[in-house]
Amino acid sequence: MINIKSLVLSGVILSTMVSAAIANPPPWDANTVNLEIEKLSEGVYAVYDDRAQELAVKGVPLSTSAGIIVGDDGVLLIDTMMNKRLYEQLIDLVESVTDKPIKYAVNTSFHGDHSYANYLLSADVEIIQHVNTSQFVKNNFEHDTQWMISNFGEGRGIEQAVAKTGDILINTNESIVLDLGDKQVLIKDFGFAQTGGDLMVYAQDAKVLWTGNPIVAGKPGLPWLLDGKLVSTLNTLNAVYDFLPSDAVVVPGHSLPSDKSAIKWNIDYLTEVKTQVQDAIDNKLSLEQTQAKVTMNEYRGYALFDWVHPALNVPAAYQELSE
Numbered sequence: 001m002i003n004i005k006s007l008v009l010s011g012v013i014l015s016t017m018v019s020a021a022i023a024n025p026p027p028w029d030a031n032t033v034n035l036e037i038e039k040l041s042e043g044v045y046a047v048y049d050d051r052a053q054e055l056a057v058k059g060v061p062l063s064t065s066a067g068i069i070v071g072d073d074g075v076l077l078i079d080t081m082m083n084k085r086l087y088e089q090l091i092d093l094v095e096s097v098t099d100k101p102i103k104y105a106v107n108t109s110f111h112g113d114h115s116y117a118n119y120l121l122s123a124d125v126e127i128i129q130h131v132n133t134s135q136f137v138k139n140n141f142e143h144d145t146q147w148m149i150s151n152f153g154e155g156r157g158i159e160q161a162v163a164k165t166g167d168i169l170i171n172t173n174e175s176i177v178l179d180l181g182d183k184q185v186l187i188k189d190f191g192f193a194q195t196g197g198d199l200m201v202y203a204q205d206a207k208v209l210w211t212g213n214p215i216v217a218g219k220p221g222l223p224w225l226l227d228g229k230l231v232s233t234l235n236t237l238n239a240v241y242d243f244l245p246s247d248a249v250v251v252p253g254h255s256l257p258s259d260k261s262a263i264k265w266n267i268d269y270l271t272e273v274k275t276q277v278q279d280a281i282d283n284k285l286s287l288e289q290t291q292a293k294v295t296m297n298e299y300r301g302y303a304l305f306d307w308v309h310p311a312l313n314v315p316a317a318y319q320e321l322s323e
């Protein structure tokens with residue numbers, strides 16, 4: 001096992017650990033998955049993997065989710081997908097519900113499965129990103145696409161991706177309200193949630209929130225602390241939970257629309273990781289001993305549990321809480 005104490009827990013180091021863990025086979029295949037659309041409210045749609053109804057409950061990793069909000073003035077896309085194939089499916093779904101033009105596309109993070117197809121948008125579509133996402137794409141795009149190819153496979157359309165940064169940038173801890181005519185959409189940084197450039201999108205009247213990857217899925221899915229920061233992530237998820245009304249709909253980054261319980265499940269998991277890893281540190285356990293002790297088998301329902309929990313989240317928590 002890697003001695004995490006000797007490493008700086010940067011995205012690059014964790015990326016290496018993760019790709020070693022999940023390189024083969026990819027968690028889902030961007031050449032074969034298909035997207036379907038679900039109407040949540042008038043002009044408000046979730047898009048997700050068409051296997052989700054069957055497989056989400058089994059904890060199987062699913063393709064990226066997206067959103068379509070149709071206002072009087074045009075369409076807002078929430079995330080643009082990883083490759084041309086999935087982008088074209090998303091556009092076909094837009095055209096199946098409206099003939100209004102796409103005016104805006106928001107990326108919930110820099111993660112390629114949420115943003116690589118930006119380059120296929122018409123030039124007049126305004127892309128909305130967190131300022132840190134824009135900065136990341138400017139500085140790391142080439143490395144990031146290589147990492148994504150190592151995880152999602154060659155020939156999945158990642159090779160064709162072209163870096164495309166935002167036209168409208170949202171600063172840390174800030175938000176904007178986008179006016180689509182008859183609908184107002186809040187696009188907000190609630191705080192560090194996975195990348196430090198995390199935007200959540202809230203259709204205010206319909207009470208629908210798209211979370212992006214900080215909430216991969218509800219139960220039995222688990223969060224991925226790819227860049228560490230367990231404590232900040234927990235604070236942010238609690239803030240999101242408190243923000244939402246009790247009847248809100250939550251669309252996770254890779255699953256079916258759910259409700260606030262999807263966020264609560266992730267909060268409960270991270271709270272338990274924090275408690276148990278802190279206890280191990282207080283008892284002077286090494287990382288290896290902590291990984292062996294903090295098994296949390298009640299969360300094994302997630303198909304990627306064996307790397308996301310012992311190989312990623314526990315070491316990330318151990319590193320942070322030891323400081």
Ligand SMILES: [Zn+2]
Binds near residue numbers: 213
């Ligand atoms: Zn994702």
